[in-house]
Amino acid sequence: MKQSLITLIYITFFHLIGVAQPDDLTKMMEEEMGASNEPDYASATFKTTRLVNGHTNEQVAPGVLDFRIGHRFGAFNTGIYNFFGLDQASMRMAFEYGINDWLMIGAGRSTYQKTYDGFVKAKIIRQQKGKRNIPISINYLGAMAVKTLKFSNPENTNFYTSNFFYTHQLIIARKFSESFSFQVLPTLVHRNLVEKITDEHDIYSIGVGGRMKLSKRTCVNVEYFYQINKPRDVINSLAIAFDIETGGHVFQLAFTNAAAMIEHAFITQTTGRWDKGDIIGGFNLSRVFTLKDPRKKGTKNEDAPSK
């Protein structure tokens, strides 16, 4: 009895002061907001659209142009004569653009075998919480590359299409926490022309990659592609990168055994071995330009803030 009396006094007291307390206001507002119908998408699973050489599930935002320069030096073990690889350089320059919320395209040119490439990347499933709980995101990457290096046997009948390469890839990613994200990439690379009759045209591989944040603006990325039917004399590519983000730029310092930066080449044509010191240093630079103000169109905003 004594206990319930205390409870009674307590509750009455609480009720007297309770009405005017701003904390109740907070509670009421929370009720008013309710459970948001908007899905809470996992954002910034990775810092940029590439982990090192390979793609991530990130896409360029709609109306944004991403100008990318990838630069790779020579192998470290070429010694002091080549200044540990710094004398040699190979690059890929590309323009990549976000068409809408789920689709991006890109086109680039690589020094490596004088290759032109184009790709589309689309979001299939997005990791989200809220109304629906989806633990992973899935993207599709379709890429095509054309090697324009002169044919080694010009006296043969050569077809232009012999230089075509195709890549189909699923990017299955999950942002586990603010600092850790991981992805798995089942990949098919098709080569129109192979060197020997015994070589396979289709190479199946599975990539794995992850990132760990070191601070809010830096992280370390690791990426490995395992080839299931690996061609002879080819090595699986392994790469490590450090992302440094400064406003509109993302700078990636990369170390890899692959000379190329496009799917078919770094997955199925890598010959460098980490244990032999075939380590290639380099960097990726990304600079984004906003071509369309997302607030001007397609949003509920009746007016953008006057400036």
Next chain:
Amino acid sequence: MKKSILFFAAFTAFVSLNVNAQDQYFTKTAKINFDASPAEPIEVIDAVNNEGTSLLNVKTGDIGFMLLVKSFRFERALMEEHFNENYMESTKFPKGDFSGKIDNLSAVNFTKDGTYKVKVSGKLTIHGITQPTTADGVITVKNGKISASSSFSIKLADYKIDRPKVVANKINETVKITVAANYELKKK
């Protein structure tokens, strides 16, 4: 017996918490705007959130705002990403809110058209940090419709929002916030 007293007490407390609905006004489309551009902007840093929830009790003068940090829209998508990822940590602290009171409630006549200057004081929570705040605002009554607006400034350091040296000249330490809400009578 014991139980019934308890129930009764809990019941009365519960009822009294449900403030008279006639005095409650609300909106779910309050517009909250902020500008963190430096004096000589390299890039304009501003964003708008049109999905703020606000409550106003015309009897007690209680006024509150609440919003989802992720609902701020920027001109640049990357800026929005950095805002959520690096500055506001909006996954950790998804909401921002203000709850307070109109100090000079007697100066406002909610039944008569007019523009009334008010002083509001209360608690502002941003980035998980709560600070006492005061702001000057205006309440407008027109054809029975109530709207409120205010403009005030906060310091990033007060809310432990990190502004690294590299961006020190790109982001203003003092951020100007403007809010605007058009209220409707709360039914229920």
